[in-house]
Amino acid sequence: MNNAIVTIVRNTFMEAFRKRIFQVIFIFSILIILSTQFFTFFTFGEEVKILKDIGIAGITFFSLVIALVIGSSCIQTDMEKKTIYTVLSYPVSRKEYIYGRAAGVFCYIVFAVVILSMVFYVALSIKTYFIGQKFGDEARFSFVTFSNNIELLKGIWLIIVRCFIIVSIALLLSMFFQQTFTIIVCFLAYVLGHLTGFIANMAASTGKIFGYLMTGFYYIFPNLEFFNVSDYISVGKHISASYTLLVSIYGIIYSLMLILITAKIFEKKDM
Amino acid sequence: MENIIEIKSLKKIYRDFWNRPKVVAVDGLNLAVKKGEIFGMLGPNGSGKTTTLKLLLGLIFPSAGSIRIMGVSPENMECKKNIGYMPEESYLYGFLNADEILDFYGRLNGMPEKLRRKRINEVLDIVGLSEARKRRVADYSKGMSRRIGLAQVLLKDPELVLLDEPTIGLDPIGSREIKDIIKGLKDRGKTVLLSSHLLAEVQTICDRIAILYRGKLVEEGSVEDLLTVSDETEIITSGLKSADIDKLKELVNKSGGKLISVGHPKETLESLFIKLIREKSGKDT
Numbered sequence A: 001m002n003n004a005i006v007t008i009v010r011n012t013f014m015e016a017f018r019k020r021i022f023q024v025i026f027i028f029s030i031l032i033i034l035s036t037q038f039f040t041f042f043t044f045g046e047e048v049k050i051l052k053d054i055g056i057a058g059i060t061f062f063s064l065v066i067a068l069v070i071g072s073s074c075i076q077t078d079m080e081k082k083t084i085y086t087v088l089s090y091p092v093s094r095k096e097y098i099y100g101r102a103a104g105v106f107c108y109i110v111f112a113v114v115i116l117s118m119v120f121y122v123a124l125s126i127k128t129y130f131i132g133q134k135f136g137d138e139a140r141f142s143f144v145t146f147s148n149n150i151e152l153l154k155g156i157w158l159i160i161v162r163c164f165i166i167v168s169i170a171l172l173l174s175m176f177f178q179q180t181f182t183i184i185v186c187f188l189a190y191v192l193g194h195l196t197g198f199i200a201n202m203a204a205s206t207g208k209i210f211g212y213l214m215t216g217f218y219y220i221f222p223n224l225e226f227f228n229v230s231d232y233i234s235v236g237k238h239i240s241a242s243y244t245l246l247v248s249i250y251g252i253i254y255s256l257m258l259i260l261i262t263a264k265i266f267e268k269k270d271m
Numbered sequence B: 001m002e003n004i005i006e007i008k009s010l011k012k013i014y015r016d017f018w019n020r021p022k023v024v025a026v027d028g029l030n031l032a033v034k035k036g037e038i039f040g041m042l043g044p045n046g047s048g049k050t051t052t053l054k055l056l057l058g059l060i061f062p063s064a065g066s067i068r069i070m071g072v073s074p075e076n077m078e079c080k081k082n083i084g085y086m087p088e089e090s091y092l093y094g095f096l097n098a099d100e101i102l103d104f105y106g107r108l109n110g111m112p113e114k115l116r117r118k119r120i121n122e123v124l125d126i127v128g129l130s131e132a133r134k135r136r137v138a139d140y141s142k143g144m145s146r147r148i149g150l151a152q153v154l155l156k157d158p159e160l161v162l163l164d165e166p167t168i169g170l171d172p173i174g175s176r177e178i179k180d181i182i183k184g185l186k187d188r189g190k191t192v193l194l195s196s197h198l199l200a201e202v203q204t205i206c207d208r209i210a211i212l213y214r215g216k217l218v219e220e221g222s223v224e225d226l227l228t229v230s231d232e233t234e235i236i237t238s239g240l241k242s243a244d245i246d247k248l249k250e251l252v253n254k255s256g257g258k259l260i261s262v263g264h265p266k267e268t269l270e271s272l273f274i275k276l277i278r279e280k281s282g283k284d285t
């Protein structure tokens, strides 16, 4: 494995790990997930749904904030504060720097999501215990299979892949823009990315130039709706393995393409 | 002696967001730095010193002309192992402490663990940061940040050292220490290219200098040659009354006074610098 890239990945991870704001949001997300313990409902089905909805929301929120904040800043501040001068005066190619940065952010997102998912799992287990006491063992057993299933893991994995796409968009935009602007555009992209199906329909019905534009937009833009499986998770519907695989490949290829483009731009850039 | 840096007809035009030319920062520069010397680049603010250094490192790309650095083009990755660079503002990763930062750079340079540990201790000692090594660099004073910037250069133990205003922001003792470190590098056969506007400083440590103005070379040569005023004669005598020079000479012989020395008086680098820039700006406007 390339030493320079590994060094930059490590450094990126540490940078994120020591960021006060992430520590705060991280604790906040954990508290949100744990707070689900205090909601009680009449039927255990409702309790499970609430618990899952909030847990998934917490994980989504936290990972999205990380993706936006680090993605938009990790390369941009290096350029703005000129830290990049010293880094590039070492035997590190510009490509390696970009790959290292991107991979470092990905690692941190995976790390954070894994921790939050573990908290989530603990919250679910505690709930299971109390459900057993309240509704009897039969309910508890059905809850266990219902909640701790593999579907949850697939859903969380797709949240991670979606974050990769957002990070890659942010890294690309940060080649040209300041942090605030990048965050705003990325967030818009996140929202629009969930509406691409809707846009395609509109394109079909409008026709003419505007229609072509929208169709083009539909193909270029990431279809984030593919990754929106929280509805499935909360009601415990089945997400097929082949779907998960296909969508993962789509997301990873999309994100790698953006990173390659970013590296190409960065190679030609005056620092 | 062989040239470790060769710059030929180098030109750099900065462009704006829309790729329109904005500033000509370096304009047809020719420069050669020999192995083992301390070379000083002088020039007023905005004369293209930093730009030239950045071009040498491949941080920016020339608009025209060519650069050879240690025999290769600046885009060559391998040569960077042996080039140390201290930028004029060294913002280093603030979330790391001195130890961790140097460890990061050591790893980037491909130094094995053991060597890294040893060298980090040494260079922290040299730049006087051993005490503060566990403190976050974000909390460092300006001078301490400069020192860690220099430590990063020394860590590599490079053949060629590029320093952009090395003593800026340092107290008199600190800048003295840095000057000693630079001289030490030369004694160990390293080549140093530095930029500065502190003339007295350059005068004391540089072997050769180049004076830049608006991206062009105005003057280049050894400090010794440049500062020697050859069309004047300075006679230092003792036991004499005042009179004209010719009469003095006769008088010296006749009156039995002692002629101590006949030599060339030195101009200070400062007055030379100001004279050259004045001349140049008078011509341009």
Ligand SMILES: Nc1ncnc2c1ncn2[C@@H]1O[C@H](COP(=O)(O)OP(=O)(O)OP(=O)(O)O)[C@@H](O)[C@H]1O
Pocket: A271, B014, B015, B022, B023, B024, B025, B043, B044, B045, B046, B047, B048, B049, B050, B051, B052, B088, B197
């Ligand atoms: N990134 C940039 N974009 C546009 N113009 C630039 C850029 N960097 C430098 N310049 C311009 O190029 C010229 C040379 O700048 P440079 O930084 O090389 O000067 P310098 O000799 O290092 O000056 P100083 O002594 O103030 O450090 C200046 O006119 C400056 O405004």
Ligand SMILES: [Mg+2]
Pocket: B049, B050, B051, B088, B164
């Ligand atoms: Mg400068």
